[in-house]
Structures are given as C-alpha cells and as structure tokens.
Amino acid sequence: MGKLVSTLFVTLDGVYQAPGGPEEDTRGGFEHGGWVFPYADDDFGRFINDVFGRPSAFLLGRRTYDIFAAYWPKVTDPADPVAGKLNALPKYVPSATLTDPEWSGTTVLGGDLAKEVTALKERTDGELQVHGSGALVRSLLALGLVDTLHLLTFPVVLGTGHRLFTEGAVPTAFRHSGGRVTSTGVAINSYDLAGRPEYGSFALPEDA
Numbered sequence: 001m002g003k004l005v006s007t008l009f010v011t012l013d014g015v016y017q018a019p020g021g022p023e024e025d026t027r028g029g030f031e032h033g034g035w036v037f038p039y040a041d042d043d044f045g046r047f048i049n050d051v052f053g054r055p056s057a058f059l060l061g062r063r064t065y066d067i068f069a070a071y072w073p074k075v076t077d078p079a080d081p082v083a084g085k086l087n088a089l090p091k092y093v094p095s096a097t098l099t100d101p102e103w104s105g106t107t108v109l110g111g112d113l114a115k116e117v118t119a120l121k122e123r124t125d126g127e128l129q130v131h132g133s134g135a136l137v138r139s140l141l142a143l144g145l146v147d148t149l150h151l152l153t154f155p156v157v158l159g160t161g162h163r164l165f166t167e168g169a170v171p172t173a174f175r176h177s178g179g180r181v182t183s184t185g186v187a188i189n190s191y192d193l194a195g196r197p198e199y200g201s202f203a204l205p206e207d208a
Contacts, residue, residue, distance in 0.1 A: 002122075003121075005051075005148045007130070007150040008150070008151055010154070011035065011153070011158050012157045013163070014163040016161075016163070017030050017033070017134075017161040018033030019036040025067070030161050030162075049081045055126070055129040056128065057090040058092065059120065060091060060130065061132070061135055063135075069101070075087075087104075091103065091107070092109055093108055096110060113143065114143045148177070148193075150190050151190075153186065155186070172193065172195075173197045174194055
C-alpha cells in the first residue's frame with residue numbers, strides 16, 4: 001500500500017494561496033501571489049528535487065491541477081526533475097466538473113473522496129504525492145488519509161489569502177519526523193500523522 005505524502009508552502013500566518021506567481025490564484029482579490037520566489041535557493045531546490053525523486057503517482061486538487069496543466073506540459077526537457085515526473089506519471093484529480101482533461105495520464109475521480117483515495121493508496125506502490133491543493137489536503141487530513149506532511153513555512157506574513165488550517169479543522173496530532181532551515185530562512189518540517197491530540201494540565205495539584 002502506498003503512502004500519501006503532501007508537500008505544502010505556507011506563510012507564517014498560514015496562507016497557501018498563489019505561492020508561485022502573481023496571476024496564479026487571485027481569488028478574493030489576492031494581491032500577494034508569488035511570495036515564494038524571493039526565498040528560492042539551492043537548499044529549497046534540493047529539497048524539491050528530492051521530493052520529486054520519489055513519486056509513483058500524483059493526486060491534485062482541481063485548482064492546482066489547472067495551474068500545473070497550464071505550465072508543466074510545456075517544460076519538455078527530459079532532465080527536468082519536476083516536469084519529467086509530472087508529465088510521465090499518473091495524475092488523479094477529484095472533481096465533479098473536470099470532464100475532459102487534456103494533460104496525458106490524467107484520471108478524474110468523481111466518486112466518494114474517502115473511498116476513491118483509499119483505493120488509490122491501496123493500488124499505488126510508493127508515494128502518492130499531493131502538491132499544493134490546500135483545500136484537498138484539509139479534506140484528506142480530516143479523513144485521516146494523509147501519512148506524511150512536508151510543510152515549508154516561509155518567513156513572511158501576508159494578512160489575507162486562503163489559509164491551510166481554518167476554523168473547524170479536525171483536531172489532529174502529528175509526529176515530527178525531520179526538519180531543516182534553508183539559507184533564506186524557510187523552515188522545512190516533515191510530520192507524520194499521529195491520530196488525535198492528547199491533553200493535560202499544568203495546573204498545580206490542589207492541597208489535600
């Protein structure tokens with residue numbers, strides 16, 4: 001059975017919207033697109049290349065799929081470690097509206113998300129990778145279907161934009177499985193899902 005591995009970029013205030021460019025995702029009048037660019041360095045590049053060295057298939061939210069499909073098929077250098085995998089490997093998109101995807105290797109998942117993704121994990125040998133796709137990741141976390149979350153936190157606050165964890169998110173505990181900081185201050189942390197949170201108290205015991 002494969003592992004579902006999510007890689008996400010977020011700001012210090014939890015925004016994941018439009019990391020790659022100004023026009024990537026302007027929902028809600030978002031004007032801060034492209035906030036990852038100033039922090040890209042060799043450390044960041046190495047981590048991304050490492051991640052893209054491991055996928056067996058990709059699971060992408062509809063918005064991220066549209067962004068990727070408009071860009072990566074045009075990158076035809078077979079040596080490109082990201083484009084090579086994205087263009088060649090199977091891609092799955094949960095969507096009720098995507099009917100005729102043009103990007104080769106794409107399968108639309110139209111049924112129950114939990115059943116579809118569970119079946120997909122069972123028939124995937126290796127990593128089923130989710131990139132971006134914040135709303136999808138929230139749903140997958142709520143269903144307990146994420147195995148590992150690579151969270152890259154960038155040293156910037158934007159104040160507006162779609163946030164990864166919103167009010168009403170399912171309480172979830174994680175186990176830290178690795179981390180590093182890039183030369184530009186991006187904190188790369190890996191977390192494995194660890195069930196529900198545990199609670200305690202620092203209150204002093206009452207006198208007998």
